[in-house]
Amino acid sequence: MKILRYDAAAIALSLAVFILFTWFGLQRSGETGYLIIEDSKGRLIYPLSEERDVVLQGPAGESHIHIGKDSARFVHSDCPDGLCVQSGPVERPGDWAACLPNQVFIYVGDRE
Missing domain, CATH: 2.60.320.10 (N-utilization substance G protein NusG, insert domain)
Structure with missing residues (x-):
């Protein structure tokens, strides 16, 4: 199975979104509420x-x-x-x- 250019872009975009959500989640975890x-x-x-x-x-x-x-x-x-x-x-x-x-x-x- 060959990975197409759009597949690589979708994987990269998904990884970037995951990293951003994780980073923002860790930033907020310090707040006690x-x-x-x-x-x-x-x-x-x-x-x-x-x-x-x-x-x-x-x-x-x-x-x-x-x-x-x-x-x-x-x-x-x-x-x-x-x-x-x-x-x-x-x-x-x-x-x-x-x-x-x-x-x-x-x-x-x-x-x-």
Whole structure:
């Protein structure tokens, strides 16, 4: 099978696009972002770069969220099954976790 001139150009263009997306992705990976917490009372926004603990009161009891080391996670919740605690940390934009019985939703996003 012979590689044509257009095939080589398409391969080179694909490689260039891949390298650009990888480079821009690595540049953005240094940004920590913000943790947005939404519950029945409103919205709270905290930078992921600052370590802190947040306790929220919900219908099923308390939800404890730990923010630190560029991630956040539910560390305790008074809900019956504890799936929110088992879900693990949220770190990147678009990552989320929720405690449905306590009506608490956390996700990583922009400040706005």
